[in-house]
Amino acid sequence: MLSYFSNPQRFDGLARRVIPVLGVLTVLLLGIGIYLSFFGSPPDYQQGDTVRIMYVHVPAAYMAMALYAALAGASFVFFVWRHALADAAAEVIAPVGAVFTVLALITGSLWGKPMWGTWWEWDARMTSVLVLLLVYLGYMALRAALEDAQQAARAGAVLAMAGVVNLVIVKFSVDWWSSLHQPASVIRFDGPTIHSSQLWPLAIMALAYTMLAAWLVFYRLRSRAVIQRARQIERRKLQAARAAQSTQGSGA
Amino acid sequence: MSRLGAVFAREARLAWSGGGGPAGPAAFFLAAITLAPLAIGPSPELLAAAGPGLMGFAALLSVLQSAERLYGDDFSDGTLDLYALSPMGLSLLCLAKTLGQGIATLWPLPVIALLGGLMYGVPLQPSMMLAAALAAAIPALVLLAGFAGALAAGVRRSGLLIALIAAPMMVPVLIFAAGAGRAGFEGDERALANLVLTLAVSLGAIALAPFGIAAAVKSRLG
Numbered sequence: 001m002l003s004y005f006s007n008p009q010r011f012d013g014l015a016r017r018v019i020p021v022l023g024v025l026t027v028l029l030l031g032i033g034i035y036l037s038f039f040g041s042p043p044d045y046q047q048g049d050t051v052r053i054m055y056v057h058v059p060a061a062y063m064a065m066a067l068y069a070a071l072a073g074a075s076f077v078f079f080v081w082r083h084a085l086a087d088a089a090a091e092v093i094a095p096v097g098a099v100f101t102v103l104a105l106i107t108g109s110l111w112g113k114p115m116w117g118t119w120w121e122w123d124a125r126m127t128s129v130l131v132l133l134l135v136y137l138g139y140m141a142l143r144a145a146l147e148d149a150q151q152a153a154r155a156g157a158v159l160a161m162a163g164v165v166n167l168v169i170v171k172f173s174v175d176w177w178s179s180l181h182q183p184a185s186v187i188r189f190d191g192p193t194i195h196s197s198q199l200w201p202l203a204i205m206a207l208a209y210t211m212l213a214a215w216l217v218f219y220r221l222r223s224r225a226v227i228q229r230a231r232q233i234e235r236r237k238l239q240a241a242r243a244a245q246s247t248q249g250s251g252a
Numbered sequence: 253m254s255r256l257g258a259v260f261a262r263e264a265r266l267a268w269s270g271g272g273g274p275a276g277p278a279a280f281f282l283a284a285i286t287l288a289p290l291a292i293g294p295s296p297e298l299l300a301a302a303g304p305g306l307m308g309f310a311a312l313l314s315v316l317q318s319a320e321r322l323y324g325d326d327f328s329d330g331t332l333d334l335y336a337l338s339p340m341g342l343s344l345l346c347l348a349k350t351l352g353q354g355i356a357t358l359w360p361l362p363v364i365a366l367l368g369g370l371m372y373g374v375p376l377q378p379s380m381m382l383a384a385a386l387a388a389a390i391p392a393l394v395l396l397a398g399f400a401g402a403l404a405a406g407v408r409r410s411g412l413l414i415a416l417i418a419a420p421m422m423v424p425v426l427i428f429a430a431g432a433g434r435a436g437f438e439g440d441e442r443a444l445a446n447l448v449l450t451l452a453v454s455l456g457a458i459a460l461a462p463f464g465i466a467a468a469v470k471s472r473l474g
Contacts, residue, residue: 131420131423134416134419134420135420137416138413138416138417138419138420141413141416141417142403142404142413142417145404145407145408145410145413146407146472148474150474151471151472151474154470154471154472154474155403155468155471155472157471158403158464158467158468158471159403159417159468162399162421162464163420165460166420166421169424169453170420170423170424172424173423173424173427173428173449174423174427176427176428176431176449177427177431
């Protein structure tokens with residue numbers, strides 16, 4: 001299975017078929033999800049209509065973490081089996097994950113203002129999401145700084161895997177930090193477990209976000225392969241031109 | 253063992269000969285804690301409350317400031333290639349190398365932090381707690397800086413890249429080390445717990461980071 005798609009042509013064939021399907025699914029699920037979250041679900045008894053921010057915020061936060069898990073998983077596959085596609089996946093996942101992290105931070109901030117009365121609170125969860133954004137940025141900066149593609153791939157894989165250990169310790173330490181530092185100034189969403197009228201739109205939105213992320217990742221993977229092939233062709237043309245020139249030079 | 257000792261001693265000597273040893277980080281640390289009150293304001297209560305946290309933060313910055321040298325020079329002159337060929341094992345060598353340079357250059361930080369704490373109006377006991385916590389944090393800080401430094405070795409302007417990579421990794425150390433000083437200042441009994449957690453993070457870094465650093469070095473040697 002792993003080695004099957006190491007053939008670029010086979011992967012391209014798969015991607016060509018998968019991309020439109022994912023696109024249609026994304027649009028469909030986002031449409032249903034947005035309709036349900038605006039009209040198909042009741043306002044909260046405490047938060048009123050503001051609770052609807054949850055339907056765009058929670059899936060974004062979930063994707064921010066899920067995509068980091070995917071990045072680390074792809075890095076592991078590349079590190080162990082040197083699978084080129086896994087490295088390509090890691091490279092294209094990182095910016096998508098960073099964008100979802102920013103989205104989670106922005107929507108969280110927009111939700112925090114009406115609910116907690118502040119755009120930003122140094123609460124454990126928000127702080128660790130901010131750290132997650134830094135981890136994404138560090139990964140992207142390292143890959144961008146290393147010119148040799150093979151070195152960038154390997155160093156990136158090492159960093160992404162170390163990030164998993166790091167993020168677990170960060171989560172634990174930030175919990176400890178905010179419990180030491182801060183008396184409860186944050187209204188916690190500890191009420192009764194979420195009601196099914198809110199769970200349905202949330203689940204559909206989460207699925208829609210997942211499809212959107214998968215769509216973007218496959219799209220970027222395919223365009224990355226196309227760019228690489230174009231570069232290769234250009235290089236070959238250049239080499240052929242040089243070879244022709246040198247034979248002419250020696251003939252005269 | 254003696255070969256590891258030789259690597260350790262080499263790093264310590266290099267730190268002295270190449271860049272004034274502990275003078276650089278110490279001067280940077282001193283400058284940072286001198287400038288901070290000028291920005292925050294001279295109110296004694298405010299400074300005493302912010303002191304332990306500022307001290308921890310300034311120590312982190314001075315470790316980052318010297319991180320570029322940890323692996324950059326040895327990467328460009330080929331020393332790391334030789335280390336990778338050695339039968340000693342790259343991870344042990346990296347541990348000796350990183351700790352050697354770290355301890356040789358960073359040992360004054362806890363001393364300055366103790367003085368700085370007193371200057372900020374933090375009582376003696378929490379100041380000592382903070383100094384102890386910083387001493388406990390140094391192995392973790394320097395190993396994490398070494399990991400980032402090995403990944404970014406030989407890159408132009410690697411200092412910024414190292415800071416960006418290492419900063420999220422240093423979050424736990426900063427929380428526990430500065431937390432020890434802060435809790436000590438607030439008379440919280442969790443100061444000792446924070447100190448012990450700082451030590452735990454350092455021990456964990458000593459156990460795990462060498463493998464990470466070795467993997468990072470290997471990934472860059474190609």
